[in-house]
Amino acid sequence: MSTALLEDIRVLDLTNVLAGPFAGYQLALQGADVLKIEMPGSGDLARQLGADRALSEDLLGASFLAQNAGKRSLTLNLKNPAGKETLLRAVRDADVLVENFRPGVMDRLGVGWETLRHENPGLVYCAISGFGQSGPMRERPAYDQIVQGLSGMMSVTGTPDVTPLRAGFPVADTLGGMAAGYAIAAALVRRARTGEGALLDVSMLEAALTAMGWVTSNYLITGRAPQPMGNENFTAAPSGTFTTADGHLNIAANRQQQFATLCRLIGRDDLLTNPHFAHPADRKTHRDELRAEVEDGLALRTAKEWEEILSDAGVPAARVLTVPDALGLDQLAARGFVHRLPFPDGRDRLLEVLGSAIQVDGAPTGPHTPPPLLGEHTDTVLAELGYGAREIEEMRAKGAV
Numbered sequence: 201m202s203t204a205l206l207e208d209i210r211v212l213d214l215t216n217v218l219a220g221p222f223a224g225y226q227l228a229l230q231g232a233d234v235l236k237i238e239m240p241g242s243g244d245l246a247r248q249l250g251a252d253r254a255l256s257e258d259l260l261g262a263s264f265l266a267q268n269a270g271k272r273s274l275t276l277n278l279k280n281p282a283g284k285e286t287l288l289r290a291v292r293d294a295d296v297l298v299e300n301f302r303p304g305v306m307d308r309l310g311v312g313w314e315t316l317r318h319e320n321p322g323l324v325y326c327a328i329s330g331f332g333q334s335g336p337m338r339e340r341p342a343y344d345q346i347v348q349g350l351s352g353m354m355s356v357t358g359t360p361d362v363t364p365l366r367a368g369f370p371v372a373d374t375l376g377g378m379a380a381g382y383a384i385a386a387a388l389v390r391r392a393r394t395g396e397g398a399l400l401d402v403s404m405l406e407a408a409l410t411a412m413g414w415v416t417s418n419y420l421i422t423g424r425a426p427q428p429m430g431n432e433n434f435t436a437a438p439s440g441t442f443t444t445a446d447g448h449l450n451i452a453a454n455r456q457q458q459f460a461t462l463c464r465l466i467g468r469d470d471l472l473t474n475p476h477f478a479h480p481a482d483r484k485t486h487r488d489e490l491r492a493e494v495e496d497g498l499a500l501r502t503a504k505e506w507e508e509i510l511s512d513a514g515v516p517a518a519r520v521l522t523v524p525d526a527l528g529l530d531q532l533a534a535r536g537f538v539h540r541l542p543f544p545d546g547r548d549r550l551l552e553v554l555g556s557a558i559q560v561d562g563a564p565t566g567p568h569t570p571p572p573l574l575g576e577h578t579d580t581v582l583a584e585l586g587y588g589a590r591e592i593e594e595m596r597a598k599g600a601v
Contacts, residue, residue, distance in 0.1 A: 204231025220300035222377030270567030332403035466497025
């Protein structure tokens, strides 16, 4: 049985930079044929982004390479009549179209939802934007940091002395892309049952707020505005980041039994009879005092030692790692999470990219081909759409591809 859950699903990916390409990448990882439609000459802006300047100058920026393996690249100038006609032809045989232009751009190009659904009533059309396709903020530009700020994320990240603070990675973009991938999969299920296409309107702002969980629900339900607490967990104590003999350790002793086990293992059974720590609510009230006592016991061993001792005893605990250390975990290697591919332009090095967080039937899912060079598959895809060699050359001469 194939582990490619989206096998035979064709996706037209008109997206740029991160939220949209991330959504398309998740679909490609599950076996969809993702056609990345890019502007001739420049392509996705992410081709010019990343820590390696030389790669960016070659239109193979690290930001692009990370989210586009397994896709094919077709260049189309949608402002050119022939380019627009080619997109319409591609839509007739497609299952999904994803775009993350500002609201209204696709309509102005003449290839908006109403036009495309006329060409293919079963099309799943997914529009990703900062604020959604409706509302007073719909036309505002939005990047990840803009959404992090507007959602309240930055107001609860950091400490009372150091806030607002941006998360160290583009979490709002990623959440928007993940929400889009989920919505597309759900729409394909409905289409399989009814034959109906769908218009999906994904708001990065709303995806960010949805993901904030207890932070938003505590305010909505109790009226209590959340405050930044650094590495502490406001729902329990001791639960946060603690100092050991050689580094930092996260501990989440949220249950009474876990707290009792922690006290026993660090040699501090006396904490169990201390009236300041007897009840979970007391431990939250006196969390700073409790932290000092727990760290006194943790100072006897290294973070790695405590991670193993506490985890084996049923107390959630783990070191605070750097990104390189995290990617080097034996756990990830055992599950085949990092995938190695040939470099797109044939240079003598391997490209490492992340696969899916989801295994299918016990097997890891990852890309089978490297990210495409700009326009690498243009002629192949146009031939699949029925264009002859002479037509393709004429389109190229007109600047359509």
